[in-house]
Amino acid sequence: MPDGSQSKARIAVFISGTGTNMAALLYASRLKDAAFEIVLVASNVEGAEGLTLARTEGLATFTHSHKGITREEQDAAMEAAAVEAGADYIVLAGYMRILSQGFVERWEGRMLNIHPSLLPKYKGLNTFARAIESGDSHAGSSVHIVTHELDAGEVLAQVKVAIAADDTAESLAARVKIAEHQLYPRAVADYVSRGNDPDHLYARLRELALALPETHEKTSHGSPGFRVGTVKSGKFFAHFSQMHHGSQHIAVLVKTSSMDELLALVETQPETYYKPDYYGASGWVGVILNRPGLDWDHVQDWLMRSWREVAPARLTKLHDAADMF
Ligand code: GRF
Numbered sequence: 001m002p003d004g005s006q007s008k009a010r011i012a013v014f015i016s017g018t019g020t021n022m023a024a025l026l027y028a029s030r031l032k033d034a035a036f037e038i039v040l041v042a043s044n045v046e047g048a049e050g051l052t053l054a055r056t057e058g059l060a061t062f063t064h065s066h067k068g069i070t071r072e073e074q075d076a077a078m079e080a081a082a083v084e085a086g087a088d089y090i091v092l093a094g095y096m097r098i099l100s101q102g103f104v105e106r107w108e109g110r111m112l113n114i115h116p117s118l119l120p121k122y123k124g125l126n127t128f129a130r131a132i133e134s135g136d137s138h139a140g141s142s143v144h145i146v147t148h149e150l151d152a153g154e155v156l157a158q159v160k161v162a163i164a165a166d167d168t169a170e171s172l173a174a175r176v177k178i179a180e181h182q183l184y185p186r187a188v189a190d191y192v193s194r195g196n197d198p199d200h201l202y203a204r205l206r207e208l209a210l211a212l213p214e215t216h217e218k219t220s221h222g223s224p225g226f227r228v229g230t231v232k233s234g235k236f237f238a239h240f241s242q243m244h245h246g247s248q249h250i251a252v253l254v255k256t257s258s259m260d261e262l263l264a265l266v267e268t269q270p271e272t273y274y275k276p277d278y279y280g281a282s283g284w285v286g287v288i289l290n291r292p293g294l295d296w297d298h299v300q301d302w303l304m305r306s307w308r309e310v311a312p313a314r315l316t317k318l319h320d321a322a323d324m325f
Helices: 020-029 049-056 071-084 101-106 129-133 169-197 200-210 259-268 296-308 313-324
Strands: 009-015 036-043 060-064 089-092 110-116 138-145 155-162 215-220 223-228 235-242 252-253 285-287
Touching: 009 020, 009 071, 009 169, 020 036, 020 049, 020 169, 020 215, 036 049, 036 169, 036 285, 049 071, 060 296, 071 101, 110 169, 129 138, 129 169, 129 215, 129 223, 138 169, 169 200, 200 235, 200 252, 200 296, 215 235, 223 296, 235 296, 252 296, 259 285, 285 296
Parallel strands: 009 036, 009 089, 036 060, 089 110
Antiparallel strands: 110 138, 138 155, 215 223, 223 235, 235 252, 252 285
16 A cells, blocks of 8 residues: 555544544644545534534535434445545544444454553543543553454554543543544554555565464575475475565565466566566566555465475375365
8 A cells, every 4th residue: 555656545534523633643644755645524423623623624524413313324324425535444533433333344454443541451431530540550542443342453553641640531631632643643654554564564474374284484595485394394385575676566476387377477467466586487476465455365375376386295185185174
């Protein structure tokens, strides 16, 4: 997804109230090299304060009251507005609604929320009073991926805020807000840019590669890769390539069955495949990872194929037998 040379990620921000986090996102999006832009501010509350600011700043807005309709109807209206605006991501910023399951599922991995506690502590409401009552030394805020369970999706980033002896829920809330305004734009930018982040891509690849039988990680010519077999005599089935030899690609190199196949892939799908220097000559194809719409299932299929190409027969046989069940 977006980096300096590519287009920005398009986000729709959903609010119900003051919208100060939305404002923080907005002004961050106007800084040089911002990774995202706000294409819509949508609310379930007609008079939400944040909408006025959004309009003043020339952002597109949408409101749809949830009163007197079902949760699904409300979600459908908000979702349609986000889709219409061309949003890649939905960013919840004080959107005080529980979302219907279908809506959450359709945006899985593309919807974020900010919650004013150090998750997994204090899901739900009244987080500041609960942190003070428990005698915690710190409160804070968390940015997480939205899943069907409230405030329980993967935490992407957190910021801590010290609790003072004389803090009330209100005074603490005010400081946590300031901290949130630093946290949310950064966390959203990192998240939408992860498709260009070699560390993130390598971590995903590593997980998939090492899930295959009898595999281990090994460096070769300065690049990490994965082998099947014993640590002593295993064979490589995948190499990670990070912008090698002037190439802009972050890729995994996997073994094709023939040079004809390699050349056909590169010719018909140049946005997905390329012939790498050096390894290309012996039938390895580059599967590009830093591209929009990357499908990890597809990467996994390639890892499996490549693993089969080089794995010893005793392992592929076992695997074939397991496949029959
Ligand atoms: C924030 O504290 C956020 O953590 C919570 O709702 C509040 C929204 O505040 N989910 P604002 O509308 O962004 O000022």
